[in-house]
Amino acid sequence: MSNFLFHFVKYKKLYLVSLLVTTLFFIFFIKDIRFSSATSKFFVKNDKDYSFYLKSVKQFGSDNSLVVSIKGDDLFTYNKIKIIRDLIQDIEKVKYVEYVDSLFNKQNIIFRNGELHTDVFIDPYDIPKSQKKLDQIKKDAINNPLIYKNLISDNGRIILLNINIQNFDDSNLNTIVTEKIRALLDKYKDKLNNTLLFGNPYISEQILAYIWHDTLFTIPFAIIVILLTIWFNLKSIKLTFIPFTTSFITILIVLGFMGLVGIELSMLTAIVPALIVLIGTTEDSYLVSEFVEEKTIQSNKDLIIKAISKKLGLAIILTASTTIIGFASIYFNKIIILQDFAIVSTFGLFINFLITIIVVPNMLHFMNIEVSRHNTINYVTILNFAKKVFLKYTKIVYGLAFILVLIFSSFIPNIVLDNNTLNYFKEKSEVRKRAEYFKTYTNGIQSFYIIAEAPNKKAFKKWKYLVVLEKIEHFIKNQTKFNYALSIADNLSLENQEMNGEGDKKYFRIPHNDFLIAQYYMSIHRKDLKRYVDETYKVAKIDVWHNIFSSSEFNRQKAILEKFIKENIDPKLDLKIKITGKNVLLNKAADTISVGQSVSILSTLFLVFLLISLVFKTSKAGMVILLGNFMPIIMLFGLMGIFDIPLNVVTAIIATITFGIVVDDTIHLMMRYKYEHKGIDKTQAILNSIQGEGRAILLTTISLMIGYLTLTTSDFIPVIQFALLSIFVIFIAVLSDLYFVPSLLKNINILKEEK
């Protein structure tokens, strides 16, 4: 191990040429990289419920829709209606648009003046010129339970268009459609000046724009800031060039790898390049710091590299391993976006480690670097204080650590789960503003399906099955926080109201007569039926709308609904009732976050414990590592509980990632202690370790904190939370390394010769 790094200098041609070839190979695939904001990325991988959802979508049609709100006091005038008609016809021509639901194609089933009207609310080619007729249409639409708050607001001042888009989960195609429809709204801006677009494809488009922003601005900004921090600490452009080189090559290879294996740039994988620079440069910093240290002692570069190798060889292998373990363990999460992140980041860190051990020793060896101790920042004051604390206040440190852990851990139960992509946008963002608007004027901006499957064909032509739908809908509207529900039962009830009750609302119910139901069904065309009941009348669907943004709350409400269904639907009917939808899958995935996180953090803790115990040949060393880094993790979760920061796909990985990172400093300290301990007193060895590694620890910590701070310029709330919480963990970890770990080393014998 003593000549480990020198090996790469000795065989530089072989390694550098191999690295060049590998880099060029991966560069070739960068062109294949794709961006993605697909909702399915947030689902559980290979989820059986996802297959069921896809089957339902195939059966009842796509739920991928955009909503256009057209607001105005004079909407129900001949001229405005004509303009809206033209707009709809233009929208219908947009590729991938399947249909547009509006007052122009929805039947107005109504009994009036002794006649049964079944025509559409507004015939697009025979728009009434009479204001009286238009006012009547408005009134009819508001009073129609199938239309109310779906295609018209309760005051009639907003007309809504539901644009159904082919059900692809491809964010790029969703973006194309959204952009085309936005362009059409712009085209009509002079005539319809108050239009607003919303819906999943719109949100997907916005997420994609944010990923672009992060990729093009936040991440390069983070990289520049990290390099500036290194330069500020080392005051050497040549030395700063070293981490820049390793990071740059790694990023090229990682991007090529993503293109090669088909992992897309998502909200999470987009931050991998920044993380690689952040974490990768810590190893570089250690090597460079040691180089600076050795250069003051000797000038022979071969000997310097050998000395660095002797001191740091094993340490950097260990620290790289623990960091990689931390990232790799994220793969234990079942959510696709997290697994993608785990694969890309693990690969990236592994490559970065290889590049570091190949490139850094060679650059240090062959670049003519002149260093001066005076150029580096002097951390003497901080380190002296650490030494003083170590010598005098060990008990206070233990007590303080215990109290902090106790206080923070009491807030952990407050953490809530969240996997709602809307919550990833800032409160003042355009997306959230629009969400608020549509929450007010529609039945809800989130939706899901309830699928009821009967044992026999034609079941949903029978009263006893249809009233189940009616019963569930009634419960949803009155007993849950979900807002509205609609099924074939409503169509039939409306027919009963108009054809049997001649408009009397008392008749808005399923008639207890299977013959009449069959006769009502006959007057509904398959195109209108297919959204609610399958061709065999065996499977029926209820659409449910709501405005619940929290995954925890959604799952609670869903459980209430499921309990009602279980307890109140006659088991003799043998109905299989299942709740599905994108919304359901997203919130279900939220439930797996905590389990995935637990598995991932426990496996990381165990592997790090095992690794360190093996290297030091005692489990006590593993204990020191865990105890030294336990506090920051507990305080992280406590802080999330205190500030109501939810556990989402991003915040869930902080603990594992930061543990993998902060444990590096502890390892360096322990390895240095092992190195220093030979022949001298234990206390002095610890003091020498603080002195020897303290500067590098502080340098890497400051670099990491500043680097993470730049990620707060991201547009995504979870990325900002990720950055701030990571800074907090890193800060607590450095305090632990300087003030707590030395005390642990003093009280726990981790070396053989101490026994």
Added chain:
Amino acid sequence: MLKKIVVSALTIGMLFGMTGREVMQKQKDLQSTNSEQSNEIMILISEDGSKEVREVKRKMKKNMAKDLTDSLIVFVKPSEVAGTALLDLQINDDVENQYLYLPALKKLQRIAQGSKKNYFMGTDFTYEDLSADKLDNYTYTILREEPIKVAKSDKSEECYVIEAIPTEKYKPKTNYSKKILWVTKDHFYTKKIEFYGKDGGFIKYENSWNFINPTGTIYRPLKVVIINKKENHKTLVKVRNLKINQPIKDKVFTKRYLLNEEHMIDE
């Protein structure tokens, strides 16, 4: 022989010079009947191939003097919809009253004029398609003449391809901006119709085949299919027990006939 050649030449000459309107008038002259009745099996075929079968009885009677047609469609099967009926009474050239009878409600409801553009009872026919077309509602132009293949045969029939555009007066009452008809040159029956929406887009087409010649110049198809491209849906109609020009009582085309449910026991 010479006489035959002269008559043929005259006929050809006459036909060669026919206008669209003349072809349609000729069709009306040759294909009109005093009355018709038949049983029809309607098969509704969804996008995924699933089928729904209905059986109806159709009756039609024409007042030749006034050139007005009354018709009645009664559902026979499936049993739960048996007795559901649509009565269409033509009052004059402009007014046509349609009534829907639901036996489970025992109510006869008049269907509003504007609602006739909707699909009839889940089929791909609109109420408008089931009404008798008045020649004056359209202007007709022969687009071309072309052969059309006879189903399940190598033969083909020569057709006039005629574009029918609704008149300004009729436009608000129809769903279509135009129809294109393939009318055979020999017997003047319609083999195919294409329907175009008001936006100019193609909606559906109707193909008829297995034509029979029950009497005189009358030809009727035993099979008709409407393929609705817009809705991805098909309706196949098989005609049985076709009776032409057999007497039908006037009372059949009255509201009372339905309200007394005589249509449900009628042979």
